[in-house]
Amino acid sequence: MTEQQEQKWISAAQKGDQDAFEALVRLYEKRVFALTSRMCRNSEDAAEAAQEAFLAAWQGLPFFRGDASFSTWLYRLASNACVDLLRREGRHQAAAGPSLDDEELNLDVPDQAPGPHEAAERRELKEQIEAGLQALSPDHRQVLVLRELHQLSYDEIAETLDLDLGTVKSRINRGRKQLRNFLLQNGNFSPLSSSKETGREG
Missing domain, CATH: 1.10.10.10 (Winged helix-like DNA-binding domain superfamily/Winged helix DNA-binding domain)
Known part of the structure; x- marks a missing residue:
């Protein structure tokens, strides 16, 4: 899929073309769900947040001006949907005190043929x-x-x-x-x- 093709889908979807928007959903649904799965507590919430993000994208596309890339804009919608869902259901915990420590955590555990x-x-x-x-x-x-x-x-x-x-x-x-x-x-x-x-x- 080329950037030019993606832009064609975006332009068509902005004019109300549902098929073009479905193509964008198929293009990004795995990445969006991967993001919401990390932020939400279970797969049901993750799916709900992803659905809300795509709904917000469909509703907001006429106002999308391309100041940021479409993927960046969609990530923002997905992240905000997760935060809204968690806050709405009251399942977040209070944040701890501040820290100036900037140590990397290396959350991606390497996959080098472990025993x-x-x-x-x-x-x-x-x-x-x-x-x-x-x-x-x-x-x-x-x-x-x-x-x-x-x-x-x-x-x-x-x-x-x-x-x-x-x-x-x-x-x-x-x-x-x-x-x-x-x-x-x-x-x-x-x-x-x-x-x-x-x-x-x-």
Whole structure:
């Protein structure tokens, strides 16, 4: 699928072409659901948030001016739908205090042919990371999912969520601190000063 084809679908969908919009949904539904699955507590909520995001996209397409890419705009709608759902149902927890720590968490566990014992440990770690993400407030979970799991830069997150860059950095720092504390309390994470990475910001 070329960028030119995507633009044709967008232009047609803006004029009310439902087939063109369905093509955009098929193009992005897996990525949107991957995002909402990380932010919501269960698959039903994730599916509901994804559906709300695409509904908002359909309703908002006539006003989409292309200042940001369509994917960035759709990510924003999906993220906001998740936050709205979590807040509406009152299932988020209060955020912890601020932190200036900017240590990388390396949430993507490598897949280099592990042995059975190592594979089990990695599965356990991934499960603990998922549980830790669910323990965060929606705002902090939102930025961490986009940064660590979808590999967006700070600037891209700021654009996606329509936030100041400083707010993005602050939320990521606080979210990392909370998640790291969660993993430490569950005995599945050891803070290593050598694990800090450079050059990934922005």
